[in-house]
Amino acid sequence: MxxxxxxxxxxxxxxxxxxxxxxxxxxxxxxxxxxxxxxxxxxxxxQIGPQNGAHVVAKAWTDPVFRDWLAADATAAIHSLGYTSRQGEHMEAVFNDADTHHLVVCTLCSCYPWSVLGLPPVWYKSPPFRSRAVIDPRGVLAEFGLTLPDHVAVQVHDSTAEIRYLVIPQRPLGSEGMDEASLRRLVTRNAMIGTGLALSPEATS
Amino acid sequence: MTMRLTDLPGITLQDDEPVFAEPWEAQAFALIVHLHERGAFTWAEWADALSSEIHGGQTLAYYQHWLKALETLVAAKGLTSASALTARKQDWLDAAARTPHGQPITL
Structure with a gap:
């Protein structure tokens, strides 16, 4: 050469x-x-990235039977879509609604639902996020540009080697007529960690 | 004063980023996944090793912690030893030093 x-x-x-x-x-x-x-x-x-989690979320939005299954046994429901954890940990799906917003962190190291979200972003692994998400979740969310109304409670989930969490964001307004494939595009990685919301249909059109 | 996430250098909170910043990060990551699949240790043992390393008082980039925890765990499990790793690292550095640029580096 x-x-x-x-x-x-x-x-x-x-x-x-x-x-x-x-x-x-x-x-x-x-x-x-x-x-x-x-x-x-x-x-x-x-092959492994947030597109897998977006598939899970869009299916939960459109298929009530799948949603119930996801709530009862997320590991099996996610597995049925072909996403299997190589580490064998259990998955738990947590559902945002009008009163509760879920946020996922790993205070110990950086346990993360790899099978559905791929590898964690740099900020997820950073000491400030790991420590502050628990102490001051609203402050952390504000840094992500997400300000929730006061009546919405923020629930923080600390991942472990055994349990990983996937946030199911609320289905955005205006997405009623959309099919599952189009809905997937509204589901961002941050929305599935809880540092963001699903996109509105106007934002992606 | 608490550190704001936005003060961290090189961190974007919204944009997608490459999965691995450098090839060695990908190799170190995959070594752990592979060794675990082969039953060299449980995932809980790995999480403990990584957590101890991260909370050991030294602040390093994430995959540097990952690599140190990997070196510690394989030595603790008797797969190799710290002295063997150090000696082999030097072999690789020596090999690089005698290999002309652009040619594959071999021991």
């Missing part, structure tokens, strides 16, 4: 070398299969 400094040696960062050390040692001992590791990266980069 032509290069201006063809006699230059390669540069590897310390952190890159640490990851390569882990991979090469564990692979030599048979603890990992490098091809399977690459496949996991690919899957999380391309």
């Amino acid at each position: 032509p290069h201006d400094h063809s006699d230059d040696h390669s540069h590897m960062s310390d952190i890159d070398a640490r990851v390569r050390a882990l991979e090469s040692l564990l692979s030599e001992k048979g603890y990992i299969d490098s091809a399977a590791v690459d496949e996991i990266v690919q899957t999380y980069e391309t």
Whole structure:
């Protein structure tokens, strides 16, 4: 490959070398299969993301039987759509309504419903969000541009390694005639964490 | 004074962001998922390891915590040792130093 400094040696960062050390040692001992590791990266980069959760929410908005199932056994209901957790944790769906708004956090580390939302955004993993979401949820929501009426209670759910939460936002006004496929586009990642609301149909048209 | 989320450098609260900022983050992430699937540890054990690392008093970027917790857990589980990891890391740095730019780095 032509290069201006063809006699230059390669540069590897310390952190890159640490990851390569882990991979090469564990692979030599048979603890990992490098091809399977690459496949996991690919899957999380391309196939698993908030579009999965949006599917769950849109179906809950349009199918009362599914909604009841989701409320009773979210793990099984979500699994029925083909989204399975590789970590085996239980899912719980929490439903926003006129009186209650749900917000999800993980104060310990950053447990997150990967199977339906993909990997967590940077802010979800940040110490200020992890600590302040519990102490001052309304203040945190305001920073996301979400100011709720005083009569709406904010309920904060702390995720664990065993239980992950998916917020089912309220179906927006004006979306009555929309089918499930169009409704999915109204469901944002933040709405399913509770730091936002579902979009109004005008916002996406 | 409490820190506002919006004061954090490089954080956007609304916009989508790439899943992984750098390739090593993706590799470190996938190693944990894969080792767990192979039964090397339970997910609760991993959550404990990551939580201890995050709350260990050092403030690092998230995936740096992730990598340190991964190194600690595989050593604790006897899959490898801290000294083997350190030695192998140096092997990789040496290999990079003797590999001409643009060529694949091998041990």
